[in-house]
Structures are given as structure tokens and as C-alpha cells.
Amino acid sequence: DSGVTQTPKHLITATGQRVTLRCSPRSGDLSVYWYQQSLDQGLQFLIQYYNGEERAKGNILERFSAQQFPDLHSELNLSSLELGDSALYFCASSVDTLGGRARETQYFGPGTRLLVL
Amino acid sequence: SQELEQSPQSLIVQEGKNLTINCTSSKTLYGLYWYKQKYGEGLIFLMMLQKGGEEKSHEKITAKLDEKKQQSSLHITASQPSHAGIYLCGAYRRDSNYQLIWGAGTKLIIKP
Numbered sequence: 517d518s519g520v521t522q523t524p525k526h527l528i529t530a531t532g533q534r535v536t537l538r539c540s541p542r543s544g545d546l547s548v549y550w551y552q553q554s555l556d557q558g559l560q561f562l563i564q565y566y567n568g569e570e571r572a573k574g575n576i577l578e579r580f581s582a583q584q585f586p587d588l589h590s591e592l593n594l595s596s597l598e599l600g601d602s603a604l605y606f607c608a609s610s611v612d613t614l615g616g617r618a619r620e621t622q623y624f625g626p627g628t629r630l631l632v633l
Numbered sequence: 634s635q636e637l638e639q640s641p642q643s644l645i646v647q648e649g650k651n652l653t654i655n656c657t658s659s660k661t662l663y664g665l666y667w668y669k670q671k672y673g674e675g676l677i678f679l680m681m682l683q684k685g686g687e688e689k690s691h692e693k694i695t696a697k698l699d700e701k702k703q704q705s706s707l708h709i710t711a712s713q714p715s716h717a718g719i720y721l722c723g724a725y726r727r728d729s730n731y732q733l734i735w736g737a738g739t740k741l742i743i744k745p
Binding site: 518520549558559561564572574604606608617618619621622623624625626627629 | 663664666668673674675676677678681721723725730731732733735737738
């Protein structure tokens with residue numbers, strides 16, 4: 517158990533809908549990362565938050581957004597869902613002692629499997 | 634294409650045999666991480682290597698980072714069914730904006 521929790525485990529929804537994925541980082545970790553993993557694309561970095569602020573963006577679509585709350589939990593919002601958004605979504609966290617600029621070990625949650633029908 | 638090249642893509646090994654998985658970068662790495670993933674589950678952190686020539690072991694898994702810090706190998710001795718899964722390497726590079734870049738993964742199947 518990495519200490520990172522994600523809810524829900526599974527989500528089935530229809531095209532055009534909006535969903536919210538939730539992540540609680542390990543106790544004491546300030547950085548949260550969101551990743552998408554699909555069979556054809558592998559593991560893709562979406563976005564990083566550090567202590568409530570956006571720190572880095574990866575291959576995140578405009579239809580997707582995220583935020584990190586004062587208690588450090590994070591939510592990833594996916595809207596106008598398309599079939600191609602079906603994937604595993606992972607959250608990871610790290611201690612990050614350098615304001616989001618540290619190269620440190622990331623610990624992953626169990627993921628949310630999203631199926632868009 | 635992945636920024637880290639992992640080989641092989643998949644591997645079927647008889648239980649008890651040894652195996653090696655490689656992870657290669659065209660540029661110097663600043664921290665190389667090995668993770669293991671069971672199908673459909675989260676990534677489990679195995680080991681991190683930072684210094685050129687560094688070698689770490691955990692149970693029957695040994696990982697090495699070459700002197701130039703551009704290639705890492707993961708070696709499993711006397712493989713067991715519990716070793717089955719997908720092994721991913723991730724690494725920081727100077728040009729990766731403090732983000733991990735990833736290999737495509739190696740799928741390991743252990744035959745009883």
C-alpha cells in the first residue's frame with residue numbers, strides 16, 4: 517500500500533458526460549501528479565500540483581482540468597468525454613522539498629479505471 | 634514514441650530462470666526509477682538509481698545504472714510467479730522539466 521488513495525476505482529459513463537476523479541496523497545506529500553495510461557499511449561503525464569498551485573502541465577486536454585485543495589487532496593475533472601478518454605487514470609504524490617522542482621520518488625495510487633461508452 | 638526505450642517489450646520465462654530488462658535513454662538521466670505494475674493496478678516503486686555505476690538489490694531483483702547514466706538494467710534471479718507483471722522505467726532528465734519520462738513497459742510472464 518503506497519498510502520495514496522484514489523476514488524472511485526471504476527467509473528462507467530457515456531460520451532459527452534463529465535466526471536470527477538479524486539486523489540488523496542500520502543501524508544506529508546505536497547506534490548500531486550495525474551497520469552493517464554492507455555494501451556496505445558502508455559503512461560502519459562497530465563498535470564502536477566504543488567501545495568495547491570499548478571506546477572507543470574503535460575499532455576492534458578483542454579477538456580480536462582484539475583485542482584489541489586488546502587488539505588492537499590486533488591481532483592481531476594474530465595468533461596465532454598469521448599470514447600478515446602477510456603483509460604486508467606493514476607494519481608501519484610511526492611514529498612517535494614524544492615517547491616515542485618525536486619526530482620523525487622513518486623508513489624502511485626491504485627488508479628481509477630474510466631470506461632466511456 | 635517513448636522517450637525511454639525499454640526492451641524487450643514482452644518476455645516469457647520459465648519459472649526459476651534469470652532474466653534482464655533494459656531501459657535506455659539518448660540523454661543523461663538524473664534519477665532512474667523502476668516500477669512494477671500488476672495488470673490494471675497501480676505502479677509499485679521498486680528502486681531508484683542516481684549515481685553512475687550504482688547498483689541496488691531488493692530480494693531477487695537487482696538494478697544497475699551505467700557509468701554514463703544513460704542505460705539501466707533490471708535483473709531478476711530465479712524468477713517466481715510473483716515476479717509476473719509489467720515493469721516500467723521512469724527517469725528525470727535535464728530537459729524533462731522536473732517530470733518523469735517513461736518507457737513503454739516490459740510485460741513479464743512466468744511459465745510454471
